[in-house]
Structures are given as C-alpha cells and as structure tokens.
Amino acid sequence: MTAAALLVQILNGLQYGLLLFLISSGLTLIFGVLGVINLAHGSLFMVGAYVTFMVANAGFGLWLAIPLALIGGTALGVLLERFLFRRFYHRAHLDQVLLTFALILLFEEGRSAIAGNDFHSVAIPAFLDVPVPIAAGFAYSAYRLAVLAACLVVAMLMFATIERTRAGAAIRAAAEKPEMVDLLGMDARRVHMLVFGAGTALAMLGGALAAPLYSVYPNMGDGFLIVSFVVVVVGGLGSVAGAFWAALLVGLVDTLSKVFMPVGAGAAIYVLMAAVLLWRPAGLFAAARA
Amino acid sequence: MLIAGRAGHLALAALALALACMPLFASPYYIGFASSALVAALFALSLQLLVGGGGMVSLGHAAFFGVGAYAVWWLTSASPTAIVATLAAAAFAGGIAALGVGALALRTKGFFFLMTTLAFGQMLFFVFHDTKLGGGADGVFITRPDFGMFGLVWDIPRRQRPAVLLWLNLGMLVAMYAGIAVLFRTLFGRALLGIRANEHRMRALGMPTHWYKLAAFTLAGALAGIAGHQWAMTEAFVSPELLGWHRSALALLAIVLGGAGWLHGPIIGALAFAALGEAAGLVTERQHLVEGAVILLVVLAFPRGLGALRR
Numbered sequence: 324m325t326a327a328a329l330l331v332q333i334l335n336g337l338q339y340g341l342l343l344f345l346i347s348s349g350l351t352l353i354f355g356v357l358g359v360i361n362l363a364h365g366s367l368f369m370v371g372a373y374v375t376f377m378v379a380n381a382g383f384g385l386w387l388a389i390p391l392a393l394i395g396g397t398a399l400g401v402l403l404e405r406f407l408f409r410r411f412y413h414r415a416h417l418d419q420v421l422l423t424f425a426l427i428l429l430f431e432e433g434r435s436a437i438a439g440n441d442f443h444s445v446a447i448p449a450f451l452d453v454p455v456p457i458a459a460g461f462a463y464s465a466y467r468l469a470v471l472a473a474c475l476v477v478a479m480l481m482f483a484t485i486e487r488t489r490a491g492a493a494i495r496a497a498a499e500k501p502e503m504v505d506l507l508g509m510d511a512r513r514v515h516m517l518v519f520g521a522g523t524a525l526a527m528l529g530g531a532l533a534a535p536l537y538s539v540y541p542n543m544g545d546g547f548l549i550v551s552f553v554v555v556v557v558g559g560l561g562s563v564a565g566a567f568w569a570a571l572l573v574g575l576v577d578t579l580s581k582v583f584m585p586v587g588a589g590a591a592i593y594v595l596m597a598a599v600l601l602w603r604p605a606g607l608f609a610a611a612r613a
Numbered sequence: 614m615l616i617a618g619r620a621g622h623l624a625l626a627a628l629a630l631a632l633a634c635m636p637l638f639a640s641p642y643y644i645g646f647a648s649s650a651l652v653a654a655l656f657a658l659s660l661q662l663l664v665g666g667g668g669m670v671s672l673g674h675a676a677f678f679g680v681g682a683y684a685v686w687w688l689t690s691a692s693p694t695a696i697v698a699t700l701a702a703a704a705f706a707g708g709i710a711a712l713g714v715g716a717l718a719l720r721t722k723g724f725f726f727l728m729t730t731l732a733f734g735q736m737l738f739f740v741f742h743d744t745k746l747g748g749g750a751d752g753v754f755i756t757r758p759d760f761g762m763f764g765l766v767w768d769i770p771r772r773q774r775p776a777v778l779l780w781l782n783l784g785m786l787v788a789m790y791a792g793i794a795v796l797f798r799t800l801f802g803r804a805l806l807g808i809r810a811n812e813h814r815m816r817a818l819g820m821p822t823h824w825y826k827l828a829a830f831t832l833a834g835a836l837a838g839i840a841g842h843q844w845a846m847t848e849a850f851v852s853p854e855l856l857g858w859h860r861s862a863l864a865l866l867a868i869v870l871g872g873a874g875w876l877h878g879p880i881i882g883a884l885a886f887a888a889l890g891e892a893a894g895l896v897t898e899r900q901h902l903v904e905g906a907v908i909l910l911v912v913l914a915f916p917r918g919l920g921a922l923r924r
Contacts, residue, residue: 360724362862410913416670416727421869421912424862428905436899549735549858552728560725589743593736597717600729604720 327458332582333575334457338467340574341474345529347551347558347566348481349522355561356498356518359408359419363426365548367523370430371396371530372539373438376445385448385531392531393524400523404516431542444538470532477528478567485563494518498561550577553592557599559606569607614665614806616794616876625790625877632783636776644775648847650887651782655843656860657867657879658789659836664868665876666797667829668809672727672861673714673734674837677707679856680737681838683747685845686755690748699758700842707838708831710737715830719823731858742853752852755845782843786880789836794876805829866908 350364374395375388407426411419446452447466454462485491493514497504501511529547537543550573558569573592580591599607617625632651635644656678663669681703688694688702714737718729741747760767760777769777796802807815808822816822845851863886864879871882886904893903 354724360727407913414912415873416724417664417865417869417873418912420670420672420727420862421866421908424859424866425905425908425912428901428908432899432902432905549732552732556721556725556728556732560728589739590736593732596729596732600717600720605725 327461330458331461331463332578334463334467334471336575336578337571338471338474338574339578340571341471341478342529342533343547343551343554343574344478344567344570345474345525345532346547347554347570348478348563349525350551351555351558351561351566352494352518352563353522354555355563356494357404357408357515358412360416360423361408361522362420362423362548363430364423364522364526364551365544365546366427366430367396367399367526367544368530368533368547369434369539369542369544370399371527372445372534372537372543373434373530374527375531375534376443376539377438379445379534385535388531388534389528392527396524396527397520399527400520401516403523404519408519409512409515427544435541438539440541442538442540445534447535466535470536473532477525481563490517550592553596555606556596557607559608562606562608565606565608614661614797614809614876615874616797621877625880629783629787633780635779641775644779645847646887646891648775648779648782650884651779651786652840652844652847653863653867653887654880654883655782655786655789655840656837657864657883658786658793658876659833659840660861660864661868661876661879662793662796662829662833662836664865665873665878666793666802666805666809667826669719669826669830670727670865671718671730671830672858672865673718673730673732673737674833674864675858675860676714676734676737676856677711677834677837678841678844678860679741679851679853680710681707681841682845682851682855683741683841684838685758685842686748686753686851689756689758690753693756694758696758696760696846699845700839703838703842703845704835705838707841708835711834711837712827712831715827715834719826719830731861734856734858734861738853738856738858741856747853748851750853752850752854754850757846757849778847782847785839785843789839790877790880793836797876801825801828870911 346364346368350361353359353361353364371392374392375385378384378388378391403426407422411422447464451464451466451469453465455465455468457463483491485494493504493509494517496507497511497514497518501515504511504514530544533547554566554569554573557573558565558567573595576595577588577592581588584591632647635647639647656675659678660671660674663671663674684703684706685699688699714730714733718726718733721729742750747753760769797806804815804820804822804825807818807820808825812822841855844855864883867882867886868879869882870886871878871880889907890900890904893900897903
C-alpha cells in the first residue's frame with residue numbers, strides 16, 4: 324500500500340472518529356452532568372439522519388437540514404429532559420434502561436410510520452460533490468473533508484464553551500454539586516435542560532452529517548450507539564476530552580483494521596476496549612476529571 | 614431479593630398447573646405461544662440471578678442465550694444428538710462465554726458495567742453475524758435433539774410435539790426456579806445478596822467479592838445457555854438476532870414488570886409481556902408502539918414494578 328492510499332484511509336478513520344465524537348460527547352456529557360444513561364441517544368442520531376433525508380426529499384439541502392437538526396434537536400432534548408428524564412435522576416439504573424429502551428421502541432415505530440422501513444440514500448450537496456486531489460493520483464471527497472472540518476469546529480466550540488465561559492463553569496459545577504449551583508443563585512435544573520438539549524442537538528447534527536455518507540435505514544442508531552459506548556468506556560465516563568481522543572482512536576482502529584485484516588476486523592475495537600479495561604478499568608482519560 | 618412465601622408458591626403452582634393443562638383445551642398455536650413465553654421466562658429468570666442477586670444490571674446477557682442456542686446447532690448439524698448432550702453443551706458454552714466476558718466486564722461497576730456488557734454482547738453478535746461460525750447472518754434451521762438418554766430414544770409423534778415441548782419448558786422453568794431458590798439459602802447466595810446491599814462492607818468482612826460476582830455471572834450465563842437451548846428446541850431455528858441486546862433489555866423489562874425484588878418477578882413479567890404483545894398484535898400492526906407505551910407507563914407510574922402493587 325502506498326503512502327497516499329494510507330493517507331486516504333487515515334482521513335477516513337479520522338472522519339469516522341470525529342462523527343463518533345459528536346455522538347459520544349453528548350452521551351458522556353449527559354452522563355457526567357445528569358447522571359443518566361441514555362440508550363435512546365442512537366435513536367436521536369437516527370432522527371437527525373431521517374430529518375435530513377426528508378428535508379432532501381422536499382427539495383432542500385443540507386443548508387436547511389443542519390440548522391433544523393440543531394434547533395429541533397435542542398427543542399426535543401429540552402422537552403425530553405423536562406418531562407421524562409428529570410424524574411429519573413435518582414432512580415435505579417434498571418429504570419433508566421427501561422425508560423430509554425421504551426423511547427427507542429417509540430422513536431423507531433414513529434420512524435416506520437412516517438418514513439417507512441426502506442433504505443434511502445441522501446445526495447451529497449452539489450458544491451461538495453467534487454474530488455479534492457491530496458496526493459499524486461489520489462483524490463478525496465470534498466464532502467468528507469467538510470464533515471471533518473465541521474466536526475473539528477464543533478469540538479473546539481465545545482471545549483471553549485465548557486472551559487472558558489460562565490455557562491461552561493455552571494455545567495462543570497452542576498456535574499460536581501447541583502445543590503451548590505442552586506445555592507449560588509443559579510438554576511441547576513436549567514443547566515440540566517441545557518446540557519440535555521445540547522447533547523441531543525449534537526447527536527442529531529451527527530445524524531444530519533452522516534446521512535449522505537452512510538444513507539439512512541431502520542435501526543441505524545443501534546450500531547453507532549454501541550460504538551459510542553466503546554468510545555465512552557475507552558475514554559472514561561463523563562470526560563469530554565477523553566471522548567474526543569478515544570473517538571479518534573476508535574475511528575482509526577476500526578477503519579485501519581478493516582483495511583489490513585479482512586477477517587474479524589469488526590472485533591478490533593472490542594479488543595481495544597478489552598485491553599483498556601485490563602489496563603485502566605476507569606478509561607484512558609478518567610483522571611482528567613476529578 | 615425475596616422468595617415467595619407459602620401462599621405465593623401455591624399461586625405459582627396453580628399457574629404452572631394451568632399452563633400444564635393447556636394441551637387439553639388450547640389450540641396448537643396457543644400451546645406454541647405459551648412455550649415461547651416460557652423460554653422468555655427462563656431467560657429472564659437467569660438474568661434475575663445477576664440483577665436481583667448481585668445487583669449487576671447486564672445488557673449483554675442475551676449473548677449467552679444465543680451461544681447456548683447455537684451450541685445445539687453445532688452438535689445436531691453433525692449427527693443426531695440426545696437432549697442430555699445438547700443441554701450440557703448449551704450450559705457449558707453459555708457459561709464459558711460468560712466467564713470470558715465477566716472476567717473483563719466485572720472490572721467495572723454501575724453504568725460502566727452496563728455499557729461494557731452491552732459492547733461485549735454486541736461483539737459476540739457480530740461474531741455470529743459476520744463469520745461462518747454461526748451459519749450465516751440469516752440464521753439456520755436445526756433438527757431438534759432426540760428425546761433420549763443412554764441410547765434409548767423416545768420417538769414423539771408430530772401431533773404431540775407442541776404439548777411435549779410445553780411440558781419440557783415448564784419443567785425446566787420449575788427446576789431453574791427451585792435451583793435458584795435453594796442457591797439463595799446457601800452461603801454463596803447470602804454473600805451475593807450482601808454484595809448487592811453493600812459490596813464495601815462484604816469486602817471488609819473478608820469476602821472475595823470479585824470471585825463471588827464472577828461465579829454468579831458465569832452461572833447466570835450457563836442458565837441463559839439452558840434458556841437458549843430451550844429456544845432452539847422450541848423454535849428449531851437459530852439466528853444471530855438471538856444474541857442482540859434488545860433481548861437483554863426485554864428480559865430486564867420482564868424483571869421490572871414482575872417486581873424487581875422477587876425471584877418469581879421475571880416469570881410473571883415475561884409471561885405478562887408476552888401476553889401483552891400478543892394482545893396488541895390482535896389490535897394493531899404497530900406492536901412496538903403499544904409495548905413502548907406500556908414500558909413507559911410502567912416505569913413512570915410504578916417505580917417498584919407491578920409486583921409491588923399488592924403491598
């Protein structure tokens with residue numbers, strides 16, 4: 324394999340990893356701040372992809388689907404937090420599993436009622452549907468590069484918000500001690516709503532960006548959810564920085580193993596997870612967050 | 614976890630008797646339906662050993678169920694095999710798979726444990742889905758093991774088969790229930806309940822809690838393998854779908870639905886949920902809509918499960 328072909332695969336891996344980051348960062352943030360596990364997070368990703376498909380069907384492009392996914396995702400997340408998840412912060416894990424499993428069934432059934440059970444492909448925006456030469460004789464999809472850049476921008480915005488702004492400080496504080504946030508005159512419940520809304524918007528944005536790459540199909544959220552769990556376990560639960568590096572690692576390992584090992588490549592990321600569990604059961608970046 | 618008292622056991626015995634009498638009045642379709650529901654109850658009961666016993670909420674349990682079912686295919690596809698052999702093989706395969714997964718997953722706790730078991734369970738799903746080990750992604754039909762022991766084979770006429778399968782599943786369920794009930798009277802069972810209540814204290818008392826949990830995880834995997842064996846017997850078909858995590862989530866649902874605090878909870882819950890799905894199927898094609906709505910209602914309205922209504 325030439326260096327240029329390897330570069331293409333590495334770019335593929337990074338792009339997949341960054342997409343995983345959009346999903347797993349919401350998962351880990353919601354867990355870190357709210358203390359709930361959201362199995363329906365993959366369904367929210369699926370909703371984002373189907374919204375993109377329906378927007379494209381109606382004759383519009385990604386320029387409409389992305390803002391729609393962000394605004395609609397925030398609204399959906401806020402509603403879910405306000406009316407369902409809020410009641411489950413202090414309930415047993417078992418109840419949280421069931422709540423979110425019920426949501427998966429309802430989301431999938433709603434998807435089947437509205438959009439049917441077929442596979443659909445979504446067109447890449449015309450101005451990004453061009454190859455970009457990256458090395459002699461090798462070109463790379465402009466859309467994939469755009470996804471890569473968009474995810475990086477989102478990641479940087481997220482880190483800046485969490486580490487540098489007042490709202491970010493409130494989020495970090497609410498993760499540590501919600502009662503103290505209340506006592507200081509801020510509304511911890513509003514912080515929870517904000518985080519759940521942001522997490523949902525990120526998952527739906529991920530779905531919107533992924534739709535032209537992977538097409539849309541029933542239960543598409545399931546696969547991404549499980550791989551996101553691997554990312555969160557490898558990175559350390561509740562750590563956004565951990566999710567970022569772990570997502571890149573998992574994306575690269577998955578993509579490159581599929582290139583170099585034709586048989587059993589699907590298991591590579593689980594072997595990675597097993598190795599991390601043996602070496603550092605709390606995740607690679609668990610120490611980053613006290 | 615609580616075990617039913619004398620009155621509760623009388624009620625359970627009456628339920629078992631009613632199910633055993635089904636071939637006298639029910640159509641083959643409903644006898645088959647009851648057999649499938651009993652398999653779901655077997656599987657949920659094997660998970661209750663982890664959830665109710667050791668406080669370990671696993672989302673990867675279906676993998677061991679599937680491995681057990683595939684063990685039947687591995688044996689019977691080569692030559693006709695007796696049920697004692699396939700049953701032992703299914704339990705062994707489920708137990709070994711659980712030992713491997715448990716050794717890694719039990720290094721974590723709580724949500725981490727949930728996610729790790731889910732991921733390893735899905736890994737096994739992909740192994741069966743993507744490789745030749747499982748006979749393909751679409752599943753395979755199997756020839757049922759013979760009802761036989763030590764070379765003596767009891768040949769069952771086709772017409773009687775649904776009834777015999779129903780009685781077999783029912784007998785397995787009663788045996789598994791009794792076995793787990795006895796287990797919780799032993800030191801091992803008591804130690805598990807102690808770990809569920811307060812693991813730190815149990816460790817301070819000098820209990821090797823990790824090994825107790827791993828033993829319980831392995832045993833529960835073997836029991837799930839037996840449940841998978843009964844699936845293979847009942848349906849005569851295995852597919853990678855058996856290992857998928859939705860089955861684990863449905864078993865957790867059965868546990869909560871029937872009352873998470875009781876050993877018989879998963880049995881009641883699994884039978885009730887199967888009946889609900891069947892009833893919903895009569896009314897609408899969108900069964901998942903009804904099921905999802907009912908699950909939502911149960912977790913919102915009855916935080917302690919339907920089994921807690923009486924108290």
